Amino acid sequence: MEDTASRGINAFISEVTQRGGHAVRLTHSRRNPVQVTGNDGSTRIVRVRSKLDGDWQARRQDESLESDDTRSEFWVFVDLAVTPHQFFMLPSVEVADDIRSEVDLWMMDTPGRTRTGHHAIARGRVAHGHDRWDVLGVAAVKDPSIQVAAPVAPKRAKTAVVVKKRRASAADDEIPVIDLRVEVSADCHGYRWIGRFDETSGVLEIVRGPMEGRRFPNPTAAANAVTGHISGDIESYDGWVFWTVDGTALGARHRRSA
Structure with a gap:
């Protein structure tokens, strides 16, 4: 998206x-x-x-x-x-x-x-x-004969990520490694971030968007870091509200799954 x-x-x-x-x-x-x-x-x-x-x-x-x-x-x-x-x-x-x-x-x-x-x-x-x-310096009226191809955003699956990893042995068998972390997203300052939240440790990793690859000890630290990175200011967000899962605040989902 x-x-x-x-x-x-x-x-x-x-x-x-x-x-x-x-x-x-x-x-x-x-x-x-x-x-x-x-x-x-x-x-x-x-x-x-x-x-x-x-x-x-x-x-x-x-x-x-x-x-x-x-x-x-x-x-x-x-x-x-x-x-x-x-x-x-x-x-x-x-x-x-x-x-x-x-x-x-x-x-x-x-x-x-x-x-x-x-x-x-x-x-x-x-x-x-x-x-x-x-x-x-452009025309007030559009020319319908000019066709503009709309850019297509790559599709991202909302299901758990499966990474195939080879064994150290000579065999070609593959071991599926499943990422059980919850995929979260947030929109702010005109940017979208995608993260992975570990419900056990509380750590949130940015996997797409500015500061991709950074890991934070909790959702609030992650929210304030990524927004402050864009605005250049000290931010104060509630990470449990800032991050959402399929449109629902992470905090609400986390309480249900606890």
Whole structure:
């Protein structure tokens, strides 16, 4: 399954292509940059933020353009909750100014706060940028004759993983090694993590997503580590709620199986 960020970026690239432009995802930054080439040959960097529900998520540090290592000219907000998907384009300068104004009010509300952490962006703050494809140099109307192949995410089995291991003897018999750990997942900051939780020891290992291969002593330590790795801030999540098993909080499942 694609994470939310990848789904939004792929949807945006498809839209640009069908409007006569060209877009490619860049990998030098975690801020989801995409390089867009318009119909006139001009290029620009945009940051793509995507959501499945609720608000879009940014950081309070985005109030400063100096923190943007992508050097973007625009932000593109992708709403995946509606069909067809909706797109909102705003200049990076405007987004930074808007975040700064909101953070100023938030700071005044409770003295002693710091200008770091998550920052939610509601639809009303970006609505005026709906379908502003002209600022990216592409056509306002899609060309239905342009077919874009949708990327196919690899399928992942939800059943126990079976690893075949050869014996040290000369025989070719294979010994199945079954991973009995519980597969868990989490979506946050536009990323998806897949982990394996050992119900006996409490250890949780990240098997897919940022920090893949890292092991943590409990679900909460894992949740705060992976989210802090993305945001750059100190996070405080309840791991038993953060991680889910087939849509159910890990804590609820763990109590049932205890």
